[in-house]
Amino acid sequence: xxxxxxxxxxxxxxxxxxxxxxxxxxxxxxxxxxxxxxxxxxxxxxxxxxxxxxxxxxxxxxxxxxxxxxxxxxxxxxxxxxxxxxxxxxx
Numbered sequence: 001x002x003x004x005x006x007x008x009x010x011x012x013x014x015x016x017x018x019x020x021x022x023x024x025x026x027x028x029x030x031x032x033x034x035x036x037x038x039x040x041x042x043x044x045x046x047x048x049x050x051x052x053x054x055x056x057x058x059x060x061x062x063x064x065x066x067x068x069x070x071x072x073x074x075x076x077x078x079x080x081x082x083x084x085x086x087x088x089x090x091x
Contacts, residue, residue, distance in 0.1 A: 009050055028068060037052055
């Protein structure tokens with residue numbers, strides 16, 4: 001039963017680290033997460049592999065919330081959007 005959760009955590013880690021909507025980022029992140037898990041399994045212990053994925057998620061979210069290759073989107077206020085729309089229609 002816990003094997004399903006391992007796959008979900010790995011998929012979540014890869015998509016967050018690579019950046020949502022970035023195919024290249026997901027490919028790079030899958031290689032990085034896979035290498036980090038195998039390295040941890042070999043040299044530290046198999047019980048620590050999921051913790052490495054979770055720590056990687058935390059580090060990426062703190063340093064760059066959009067992911068390695070994700071694009072940061074700016075949020076606009078509704079009032080700014082309305083003002084810009086009114087300005088465009090006035091021209």
